[in-house]
Amino acid sequence: xGNKKMFFSKKASGYILGKKxxxxxxxxxCLTISFILFSYAISREVSSTTVIPDNLxxxxxxxxxxxxxxxxxxxxxETGRAYPGIIDLEKFNDEALEKCYSTEDSTLKAxxxxxxxxxxxxxxxxxxxxxxxxxxxxxxxWAARRYxxxxxxxxxxxxxxxxxxxxxxxxxx
Amino acid sequence: xxxxxAAFSMLSAIEVVAAAIILLLLFNHAMRWSSTExxxxxxxxxxxxxxxxxxxxSPGGNxxxxxxxxxxxxxxxxxxxxxxxxxxxxGIDEISRKFIGTGTDKIDEKLLENPKEIQFAKIxxxxxxxxxxxxxxxxxxxxxxxxxxxxxxxxLVDPGYEKDNIKPSKEMCDIxxxxxxxxxNAGVNYFNIFSTRKLNEYDEDEGIISINCNxxxxxxxxxxxxxxxxxxxxxxxxxxxxxxxxxVSGSEKxxxxxxxxxxxxxxxxxxxxxxxxxxxxxxxxxxxLEATGxxxxxGIQNKIFVxxxxxxxxxxxxxxxxxxxxxxxxxxxxxxxxxGK
Numbered sequence: 423x424g425n426k427k428m429f430f431s432k433k434a435s436g437y438i439l440g441k442k443x444x445x446x447x448x449x450x451x452c453l454t455i456s457f458i459l460f461s462y463a464i465s466r467e468v469s470s471t472t473v474i475p476d477n478l479x480x481x482x483x484x485x486x487x488x489x490x491x492x493x494x495x496x497x498x499x500e501t502g503r504a505y506p507g508i509i510d511l512e513k514f515n516d517e518a519l520e521k522c523y524s525t526e527d528s529t530l531k532a533x534x535x536x537x538x539x540x541x542x543x544x545x546x547x548x549x550x551x552x553x554x555x556x557x558x559x560x561x562x563x564w565a566a567r568r569y570x571x572x573x574x575x576x577x578x579x580x581x582x583x584x585x586x587x588x589x590x591x592x593x594x595x
Numbered sequence: 596x597x598x599x600x601a602a603f604s605m606l607s608a609i610e611v612v613a614a615a616i617i618l619l620l621l622f623n624h625a626m627r628w629s630s631t632e633x634x635x636x637x638x639x640x641x642x643x644x645x646x647x648x649x650x651x652x653s654p655g656g657n658x659x660x661x662x663x664x665x666x667x668x669x670x671x672x673x674x675x676x677x678x679x680x681x682x683x684x685x686g687i688d689e690i691s692r693k694f695i696g697t698g699t700d701k702i703d704e705k706l707l708e709n710p711k712e713i714q715f716a717k718i719x720x721x722x723x724x725x726x727x728x729x730x731x732x733x734x735x736x737x738x739x740x741x742x743x744x745x746x747x748x749x750x751l752v753d754p755g756y757e758k759d760n761i762k763p764s765k766e767m768c769d770i771x772x773x774x775x776x777x778x779x780n781a782g783v784n785y786f787n788i789f790s791t792r793k794l795n796e797y798d799e800d801e802g803i804i805s806i807n808c809n810x811x812x813x814x815x816x817x818x819x820x821x822x823x824x825x826x827x828x829x830x831x832x833x834x835x836x837x838x839x840x841x842x843v844s845g846s847e848k849x850x851x852x853x854x855x856x857x858x859x860x861x862x863x864x865x866x867x868x869x870x871x872x873x874x875x876x877x878x879x880x881x882x883x884l885e886a887t888g889x890x891x892x893x894g895i896q897n898k899i900f901v902x903x904x905x906x907x908x909x910x911x912x913x914x915x916x917x918x919x920x921x922x923x924x925x926x927x928x929x930x931x932x933x934x935g936k
Binding site for chain 2: 457478483485486489490495504520522527530
C-alpha cells in the first residue's frame with residue numbers, strides 16, 4: 423500500500439485511489455472496443471446471410487431503364503402506350519437517367535449504359551465531334567471503380583424510325 | 596484504512612456490475628444472432644426494398660402487389676429512400692435497406708406496426724403501401740401540365756342524346772342538373788353556364804339554374820362556350836360497366852381535353868360513395884369528328900371538350916351506377932374544379 427499514490431486527498435480524507443483507476447480505464451476501453459467490434463461483426467454476419475443475387479437486382483434495375491417510359495423506353499405520344507425494350511434516343515441522356523434513377527449513394531448499384539448501333543450514328547447530332555457510333559450515359563452515383571458488364575439487344579427509336587442496337591450495361595457496386 | 600477499504604469495495608462492486616452489463620449485452624447479442632429472427636428481419640428488409648424497386652421499374656399501368664411474407668413481428672417503416680424494420684422500444688434492433696426512387700414517382704411514406712398484411716401498389720405516379728391499399732386499378736395517369744382554371748370559363752353542359760333518339764334520357768338530364776348544381780356551388784357563375792337543352796327560368800330567390808328535364812328539346816339560344824361537357828349512358832349487351840371519355844382527336848385543345856377527362860374519370864373512380872358498384876374499366880378515347888358516327892354538340896372542334904359515357908343501360912352494375920345521380924354530379928364537378936390546381 424505504501425507505493426500507492428493518493429489523487430484527491432493527501433490526508434486520505436477523499437477517495438484513495440492507486441493504480442486501480444488506470445486498470446479500470448484500460449479495461450473499460452478494451453471492453454467497449456470489443457463490444458463494438460463484436461456488434462459490428464454480428465451485423466456483418468447477419469447481412470451476409472441475406473444477400474440478393476446480383477443478377478436479380480441488376481435485372482430489376484435494368485428493366486427500369488428499358489421498360490419505364492419515365493426512363494428510356496419509347497412512349498407513343500398519341501396513345502400514351504409505352505414500348506418496353508425500345509429505347510427512345512431522345513431520352514438517352516444523363517438528365518433522363520438521373521430522373522429515373524435518382525441517387526448519389528455510392529453504396530448502391532451504379533450503372534453505365536452504352537448504346538451502339540450498326541446503322542445509326544449515336545449521338546445523332548450532325549455537328550457532334552463524336553462520330554463514333556457508340557455513346558454512353560451514367561447514373562449519378564457512378565464512380566471510378568471496378569465493374570462488370572453485360573449486353574442486351576434493343577431497338578432504338580429515332581425520328582419515327584426504328585434501328586437495331588445493342589445496350590452495354592456496366593454495373594458497379 | 597477504513598475509508599480506503601470502503602473505496603476499494605465500491606470500485607470492486609462497480610467492476611462487477613460493469614462486467615455483468617457487458618456480459619449480458621454480449622450474451623443478448625449472441626442469442627439473437629444464433630436465433631433465426633435477425634436474418635429473417637434482414638431478409639424482409641431486402642425483400643421489401645426489392646419489391647419497391649420492382650414497382651419503380653414497372654412500365655406504366657396500375658399494379659397492386661399482395662406481400663406474402665409474414666412481417667408481423669416487426670414495425671415496418673418506409674420513407675422515400677429506405678425501408679426500416681425494427682421492434683418497438685429496442686433501438687439497436689433496426690435493420691434498413693435502401694431502394695432507388697425516381698424523379699417522377701412519389702412514394703407514400705408509411706409506418707406499419709406489426710403488419711399482418713402488407714399491400715404495395717403503383718397507381719399512376721404514386722407508390723402506395725398499406726395493410727390494405729384503397730385504390731382503384733382503373734385510375735388513369737393524368738398529364739402533369741397545369742392548365743388555366745376552368746371555373747371562370749363559359750361552360751356548356753350537354754345531357755347528350757342517344758343515337759336515333761333526339762331527346763336525352765331522363766337520368767342523363769338529372770346527372771347534368773346535379774353537375775350544374777355542384778358547379779354553381781363550387782363558384783361557377785350561373786351566367787357562364789349554358790346547355791344544349793332548354794334551361795328552366797333562373798330562380799333569383801334560390802339562386803338555382805337547371806336544365807328543364809320535362810321539356811328536353813334543343814335550346815334555341817346561342818352559346819359560345821370555352822368548355823363543353825357532354826354526358827350520355829353507355830349501352831352494351833354485356834356485363835361491362837365502363838366509363839369512357841371521348842375527346843376530339845386533332846383538336847387544338849386535345850391536351851387540355853385529355854387532362855379534364857382524366858381528372859373527371861379519376862374523380863368518379865375515387866368516389867367512395869359509389870363503393871359497392873363495380874366499375875370494370877375506364878379509358879379516354881380520342882375520336883375523329885369527321886369519321887365517327889357519334890353525335891356531338893356543334894362547335895366543339897377546338898374547344899376543351901369531353902363526352903363522358905357512363906355505366907351501361909344493359910347491365911345490372913351499369914344501371915346501379917346511373918342511379919347514383921348526385922354522386923356522379925359531385926364527382927364530375929370535383930374533377931372539373933381540380934383542373935388548373
